Amino acid sequence: MFIYASPSVERMYGATVDEVVERPIQDSMTPESFQKALQVFAEEMALEQTGAADPMRTRTIELEEYKKDGTAFWVESTLSFVRDARGKAVGVLGVSRDISKRKAAEAEKERLARINRQLQRSDSLARMAAAIAHHFNNQLQVVVGGLELAMNQVPENAKVFATLRKIREASRKASDISRTMLTYLGQISGARCAIDLCGVCKNSLPQLLASAPKTVSFETDFPQEGPVVLADGEMVRNMLANLVINAWEASGEGAGVIRIAVDTVEPAQIDSRHRFPVDWYPDDTRYGCMIVEDHGCGVIEADIEKLFEPFYTTKLMGRGMGLPALLGILRAYGGCITVGTALNQGSVFRVYLPVFQGKPSDTMPHPVSMMQQYPKNIGVLLIDDEDMVRDIAEMMLKRLGYEVIKARGGKEGIELFERHHQSIDVVISDLTMPGMNGWETLAGLRAVDPQVVVILSSGYDEAHVMEAGGPIDPPSAFLGKPYRLQDLSRCMQDVLGRFQKPSECPGDRLQNALQEMPDGAFHKNSAEGT
Structure with a gap:
């Protein structure tokens, strides 16, 4: 006392x-x-x-x-x-x-230090993942392209065809893993358009209900329509699916109720505690909010930050990219996610996306016809620093009936184009190359011929690549790696349909160029290459 x-x-x-x-x-x-x-x-x-x-x-x-x-x-x-x-x-x-002021200052210092540690760790992971994805996609391009060529030379009733098909499916899944890594970095954003957030959630319910365990039931709280946000509808559906899967797994084997809701909130309503990315701050716009709540096992305080680290999981090893990929999408969209949780009391995840002041737009893609034919002997300059990637791409182009000139990098590609651009109809250039990258190569090619048709190819997302171009006008088209034969064909037909001049006779120009090219620089289509 x-x-x-x-x-x-x-x-x-x-x-x-x-x-x-x-x-x-x-x-x-x-x-x-x-x-x-x-x-x-x-x-x-x-x-x-x-x-x-x-x-x-x-x-x-x-x-x-x-x-x-x-x-x-x-x-x-x-x-x-x-x-x-x-x-x-x-x-x-x-x-x-x-000493309340001193303790508050110490707490703020620790908070900023924690944010700095997370940003440094995120930056380190980003550099590593980007490098891995680049090299991985290049090697995967060789696998996917080689399989496509092999399958085109084997009858479908042959026993080996079924094996090749399984290998191709495994390659596709490997490509998805690489794409997920880039998504975590915020480098996969998809084609953004105005979508109704409530409509996307409603349309996703049937598939979620079909996939969920029978012990799980759903409660919903949706407005009649809206809010409208700028995003890729498929990615928003993936975000919702990841959160719902996380919720029903947290519910365990017993009966569980998952609540899905959509709301519109003011910036001041977004909690700053357990908010990710840690360096995100709201602006003066309103935000669409997608909510997924469960009454499962919850998360201890020390583990909340780890939820968004790649491959962190308390479940089966090798999983744990759902929430990190979700965070990457939000990085690209200027949004955030907050986590409210208590051990054995459940969790609530709130995803926030900036509201778009407009009406939902048509998101249906306009397919390119695969039936349109173009003249033979179309000249293609192929620029890539990876030998195997360059060789496989050459074989794929020849399989489609195109003539190919190869260059090992941007500088060599510009030199070849400067000498023979009259006989080259399309240039396909890799984005990430030593010495001179794809954007620098594009600028050099346009200095020779402002009307040059250039396809940039990369394992990165198209939206991310275009943002990195800065003041340089975009290329004629983009081709994502790893691409299949039909992807290459569709891309070529698209640019030829948009940029080919009917009065030109590419075959004659190519034949004349053959006489001027140094030995080994021009690889004419042959029986071995078709």
Whole structure:
């Protein structure tokens, strides 16, 4: 119990001296601080019993105490023993000062340090994942292209054809893994258009219901329509699916209820606690909010940040890219996600996307006809620094009936184009190359011929690639790696349909160019290459 309190306590605690003195010690501070105070007292009494301790010693501790109105605040207390005439400890003298501002500053410093650590870790992961994805997609291009060529030379009724088809399917799944890595980096954003967030969620329900365990039921709270956001509808469906799968797995084997809702909120309504990306801040626009709530196992505080780390999972090893990929999509869209969770009480995930002031648009793609035919002997300049990728792409182009000139990089490609651009109809250039990248190569080609038809090829998402072009006008088309034979065919037919001049006779120009090319630079279509 207290026996004396200084009049200064009225300012600190908002209570009179008598109220402070009469208050039990255990009620004056938080349970954690009370246990800490008891431990310090026990340690000092044990030291006192040794008889060797300095009787004038002091001990300073930080405690979280309560004001009269119940508000918690931090104090720094310097403690010493009160002694009788024989030097025996008969009480404790404490001198306290309010350190709430200092603790708040320390908490803010730690918060910023935590954000900085997360950003550094994210940046490191981004560089690693981008490098892996680039090299992975290049090698995968060789596999996918080689399989396409092999399958075109094998009858469908042959036994080996079924094996090749399975290998192609495995290659497609491998490509999806690479795409997921780039999505985590915010480098896969898809074709953005104005979509009704509520409509996308409603349309996704039948598939979610069909996939969910029978023990799981759904509750929904949707507005009649809206809000409208700028996004790729398929990616929004993937985000919702990942959150729902996460929710039903958190529900365990017992019966569970998952609530899905859509709302529109003001920036001030977005919680800053457990908000990701950690460096995200709202602007003055309104936000569409997609909510998925469960009553499952929840997440402990220490693990919340790990939820969005690649391949972190408490389930089967090798999983754990659903939430990181979701975060990557939000990075690309300027949105965020918040997590509210408590152990054994469930979780609520809220996804926020900026509201678009407009009406939903038509998102149906306009397919390119595969039946249109173009003249033979079309000249293609193929620029890629990877030997195997270049060779496979050459074989694929020849299989489609095109003539091919190969270059090992941007500088060599520009030199060849400068000498023979009259005989080249289309240039296909890789984006990521040493010395001179695809954008720099595009600028060099246009310096020779402003009307040059250039296809940029990359394992990155088209939207991300176009954003990186800066002031340079976009290429004639984009071809994502790894691409199949039909993807290459469709892309070529598209650019030829849009840019080919009917008066030109590419076959004659190519034949003339053959006489001027150095040995080995021009690889004419042959029986072996078709």
